[in-house]
Amino acid sequence: MRERDLVGRQGRFIVEGEVTLRLLFSGGARFRAESVLLAPERWPGLAPFLRDDDLPVYLAGKDVMSAVTGFPIHRGVLAVGLRGADPAPDALIPPAPAPALVLGLVGLTNHDNVGGLFRNAAAFGADAVLLDAETCDPLYRKAIRVSAGAALTVPFARAPSGTALIDLAERHGLTPLALTPGGAETLEALEPPPRALLLLGTEGPGLPESVMARARRIRIAMAPGFDSLNVATAGAIALHRLAAERLAGI
Amino acid sequence: MRERDLVGRQGRFIVEGEVTLRLLFSGGARFRAESVLLAPERWPGLAPFLRDDDLPVYLAGKDVMSAVTGFPIHRGVLAVGLRGADPAPDALIPPAPAPALVLGLVGLTNHDNVGGLFRNAAAFGADAVLLDAETCDPLYRKAIRVSAGAALTVPFARAPSGTALIDLAERHGLTPLALTPGGAETLEALEPPPRALLLLGTEGPGLPESVMARARRIRIAMAPGFDSLNVATAGAIALHRLAAERLAGI
Structure with a gap:
């Protein structure tokens, strides 16, 4: 089988x-x-x-x-x-006005990356991970292993597409943040919004323009001549920054 | 062969x-x-x-x-x-009082992690990577691939041991920072020293006590109940923080 x-x-x-x-x-x-x-x-x-x-x-x-x-x-x-029935994505978002940190993955087909992102989501206390239809299943053996088990503990759900994730963010008052090397704002200068949906796309093509057009485009400041981070690593840096206030003092 | x-x-x-x-x-x-x-x-x-x-x-x-x-x-x-002759580690450290950001790897035997750390060192403009005798060779095929080629561009050299890395830091006026889940200081509260040696050990046993005793122990704030990050990811978060001032405005 x-x-x-x-x-x-x-x-x-x-x-x-x-x-x-x-x-x-x-x-x-x-x-x-x-x-x-x-x-x-x-x-x-x-x-x-x-x-x-x-x-x-x-x-x-x-x-x-x-x-x-x-x-x-x-x-x-x-x-x-x-695995049981998948939850509805709306059910996983903490109701306003509570703080919320949700990770949205668009088109990520590599189990190492998806597993790593679940591990990072757990480390920084993200409330949920939402996956578009193209993103691979976090319950594959390799993804569970790379996640250090976080694929079993961090709530996740599917939405049909990246734009459906944006719709969801708008419905729940989450600020959509698109992480992209071409972002106008830097992560370092960003005042973390209390309710955020952090969107990540594949390392090559990145997030679709239809998603980025409806989000704030954020980049990580990098050394000139080498703007290349693994997507799970970039996600960790952004989650760390967005969760900093929550985790301060822990 | x-x-x-x-x-x-x-x-x-x-x-x-x-x-x-x-x-x-x-x-x-x-x-x-x-x-x-x-x-x-x-x-x-x-x-x-x-x-x-x-x-x-x-x-x-x-x-x-x-x-x-x-x-x-x-x-x-x-x-x-x-590969030619390896440089001496002392030769890779920018002379004081210039800023310096050097990564020190102790006992890292996994080519994915070492490759990933070279990629992160390049992304955040680290000046050099220093390896103890146990750390695997960055010029293995898999390490080069995972590094996105950074193993060929970021200068690196060997020192015999973790304590030799600390000696080197003292010789060159670098503040040794040991990244460890048990650190008393958080990375978030740290005022990045202008000249730093960031030390990373394996995910299981971590850095040897003989190294940590002579360094400032720094931890990354994480959600309760899941203090687990991949070492290359943890290194990326710390490099990002230490390089922030240098990279601001780029």
Whole structure:
């Protein structure tokens, strides 16, 4: 079975490693485990929170695990998760006048970048991540791994397009900020708006003009001759700046 | 031939792709090309700057290129570079009282992270990157690729250890800043010193205590319950902050 069938059509996803598995059992998680596959030596440590009459736990040596799954198993901890219904994007935005920091991803098809952005969203306390239709699924194995599990904890939802994300921002009183090397304003000079939607596009073509035209265009000041940052890195720098006031004193 | 023999013992390295190849020919580069291997359709575009009587340029179809090199060739542009002698680390530090921003990497063995940090160092105009003996070689193919070529342009040198980096900082009047989740000061509250050595360690064990004890320990403010950033991302946020004054108005 290909991962895109598992994740896309079956509503399931694969969780690797103990830290990520524990996140599935952390309170209030949107997702739950359907079954768990462990190397026998991992059972004693994990048994306390896996004892649930409805949760099958299978034990198998790592060779068998690798043969079953088709990829090399290093840590001896795997689970199948059930994704459930996606929430509506409107439901994830904190109601005004509360502060809000929402990340919007447009056309990001690289699992490393999407996973990294979830990790950064968690680190800086973003309220939600909204994805356009082109952006890849954060519940792919690689994206979950690169996210350090944040893909399971940071709420996310889909909107049809980048312009639908702008509509959403307008509906909820979020200031749309388009991060782009061609931005007129610098991030450094920006007074962070209390309610913001930070929009990121792909490293090559960037955000569509239809999105940027309805947003404030912000750039990160860089050294002359090398205006190139990875999109997840650029997003981290912008989230750090936008969250600074919230996080001050923590 | 294994890459570690080519890079480590032979003083050569592999460059992929046109953008990176062009960097090898940009003025003042420390490195030069020894030979170039191109798919025939790439020759016309690259000929203007490859015409040099001493530089052999071989043309071969992509299938032949892949067979020769042992990895799939997508872009049809490869070169062998010559690294030459490493500079002394002292030679790379701008003399006082000029401003200085130097990145020090301790124990970073992941080519993605080292490549990403070179990219970030270039983006924020760091003067040099200094590596301890454990940190992996920035001239590995993957590191060069992830660096977007910055491994070829940002000056770097080796020091034997993290404490040798601190000695160097003291010798040159650089303020050593150790980035660590346990730092007493936050990056946000820090008044960026005009001459700084930013020290980064691995994500798990972090910087050795022997290094941190002689540095100012700085942390990035993060949301409670998730103090986890990728080391290249954390480095980008700190470089961005330390370079802010230099880059203001660009």
